[in-house]
Amino acid sequence: NAGVTQTPKFQVLKTGQSMTLQCAQDMNHEYMSWYRQDPGMGLRLIHYSVGAGITDQGEVPNGYNVSRSTTEDFPLRLLSAAPSQTSVYFCAVGGGVRNTGELFFGEGSRLTVL
């Protein structure tokens, strides 16, 4: 039982390149989300999904794209990387039978854009 798995853990990109951060869960939770963490800013919500086929924007969605074709996977795409997207990205899942609203986080993906 891996929980929430993010790949890659580290990535360096050049400005203008595109890439996809992967998030996979085996917790059978409906809700999945992406946050970015920057020093002194806490965590800010990028995009979220309440189930397969349903996505919506969070607080800071510009420059990112998501899709949710299965319950298990929620990839985050950077369309044209910019230095301002240098950050640590966390995938978080929640919901489930108990549905306390608690989120469970992946280990994070550290992205540097040069």
Next chain:
Amino acid sequence: ELKVEQNPLFLSMQEGKNYTIYCNYSTTSDRLYWYRQDPGKSLESLFVLLSNGAVKQEGRLMASLDTKARLSTLHITAAVHDLSATYFCAVNQGGSEKLVFGKGTKLTVNP
């Protein structure tokens, strides 16, 4: 728009001392969460507070929620070095699973 404020943002304590971290939020919510993050690591769930007056305790940490005052506290009793970490509170937005996080409180416990 829901805003979540934590204070202090930085806290340096001596071992054995007590202290409280405060989390204020701007709009009505009855769900609040506390997380811990060690340097370079992910966020670990500490407490889930689901109603007014909820109190949870785990070891030297105790969290409480006052929904009328829109305030949660995380109380540290007799701090030890192992408690050094960054602590985040997060508030549920609009009855969904969307959580809005505070900026975090970096706690350093010195011998």
